[in-house]
Amino acid sequence: MRTELCDRLGIEHPIFGFTPSEHVAAAVSRAGGLGVLGAVRYNDPADLAAALDWMDANTDGRPYGVDVVMPMKAPTEGSFGDLNALVPPAHRDFVEKTLQELGVPPLPAEENDQGVLGWLHSVARAHVEIALEHRPALIANALGSPPADVIGQAHDRGILVAALAGRVDHARRQVADGVDIVVAQGSEAGGHTGEVGTMVLVPEIVDAVGEQVPVLAAGGIGSGRQVTAALALGASGVWMGSTWLLTSEYAEGLPGQTAVSQALLKASSSDTVRARIYSGKMARLVKSKWTEAWAAPGAPDPLPMPLQNLLVGEAHRRISAADDPEVVAMPAGQIIGRFDTLRAVADVIADIVKEAEETRARLAT
Numbered sequence: 001m002r003t004e005l006c007d008r009l010g011i012e013h014p015i016f017g018f019t020p021s022e023h024v025a026a027a028v029s030r031a032g033g034l035g036v037l038g039a040v041r042y043n044d045p046a047d048l049a050a051a052l053d054w055m056d057a058n059t060d061g062r063p064y065g066v067d068v069v070m071p072m073k074a075p076t077e078g079s080f081g082d083l084n085a086l087v088p089p090a091h092r093d094f095v096e097k098t099l100q101e102l103g104v105p106p107l108p109a110e111e112n113d114q115g116v117l118g119w120l121h122s123v124a125r126a127h128v129e130i131a132l133e134h135r136p137a138l139i140a141n142a143l144g145s146p147p148a149d150v151i152g153q154a155h156d157r158g159i160l161v162a163a164l165a166g167r168v169d170h171a172r173r174q175v176a177d178g179v180d181i182v183v184a185q186g187s188e189a190g191g192h193t194g195e196v197g198t199m200v201l202v203p204e205i206v207d208a209v210g211e212q213v214p215v216l217a218a219g220g221i222g223s224g225r226q227v228t229a230a231l232a233l234g235a236s237g238v239w240m241g242s243t244w245l246l247t248s249e250y251a252e253g254l255p256g257q258t259a260v261s262q263a264l265l266k267a268s269s270s271d272t273v274r275a276r277i278y279s280g281k282m283a284r285l286v287k288s289k290w291t292e293a294w295a296a297p298g299a300p301d302p303l304p305m306p307l308q309n310l311l312v313g314e315a316h317r318r319i320s321a322a323d324d325p326e327v328v329a330m331p332a333g334q335i336i337g338r339f340d341t342l343r344a345v346a347d348v349i350a351d352i353v354k355e356a357e358e359t360r361a362r363l364a365t
Contacts, residue, residue, distance in 0.1 A: 010062070015028070026064070052134040107318055161180050184217055215235050246341075
């Protein structure tokens with residue numbers, strides 16, 4: 001399963017594991033892949049610094065990456081209070097009414113805070129600054145090319161830059177901007193994702209930019225057969241996210257995920273939905289009573305980023321605290337239908353590698 005990209009990054013397997021958990025990211029790196037820590041949940045840059053300090057000490061010297069969220073066009077900015085004032089009262093009323101109808105109680109007063117601010121351009125820049133103070137081998141941007149100065153700073157430190165693309169024109173623009181790796185993310189993926197399926201998108205992007213930069217395949221990949229298929233389509237590796245949601249390290253590293261785990265274990269590959277309700281940009285989530293409420297007649301249209309996340313940030317924390325598997329707000333891809341138990345990251349990767357080798361042997365006969 002080794003590709004040129006493995007040699008370039010010093011990893012054993014071309015498996016890139018995106019996750020909001022530093023425990024999962026470190027485990028992916030220790031198992032021979034490249035763990036990529038999602039930074040968006042860290043409001044305080046000091047908390048991200050602490051997580052990266054922990055990864056520096058717990059990856060056995062192996063490389064890892066950091067994923068930030070920096071829209072190519074800076075969204076509405078301002079203080080938390082300024083931004084909150086832009087959220088229409090009718091939207092707030094809808095969210096509160098929905099939570100009450102779903103039986104989701106308020107948070108204790110001491111737990112109320114500003115919600116996730118990592119969607120703000122200024123906060124994402126702080127994340128980049130913290131990442132550059134550590135030793136990532138890769139900085140990825142979930143929303144396309146980061147600003148030119150960010151790419152330049154990364155390159156000055158020998159750090160590769162990756163960007164996620166859901167269309168061929170996105171990929172071409174990213175390469176022109178100086179991105180080193182394009183992640184061709186098909187519609188099957190969890191979180192922010194486009195409309196084109198992985199099987200169609202990956203060879204299109206490989207044909208368009210594959211001679212210039214490596215391409216990673218993302219979306220609906222969670223087995224050795226699927227990794228082999230991605231490599232056959234011309235990808236240099238795979239970018240996986242939803243697979244790690246059902247690992248023991250994820251459950252241990254992010255407490256309060258019991259209901260999410262139960263919902264994901266129960267879900268089939270058809271139990272996800274694409275909507276703008278999570279952040280204001282189109283994202284795939286696991287279906288629940290919360291997503292159904294936003295799709296019901298009379299529900300308001302989601303707000304643009306970052307206002308939508310500010311609107312639902314407290315709701316997400318209340319939903320998490322309520323611990324009800326029928327009411328979750330969780331990005332997840334269609335691959336979740338493949339898993340029915342929690343497993344260790346190392347075991348997941350070992351099985352993927354084993355099945356990929358068996359698949360290649362079968363195809364060679």
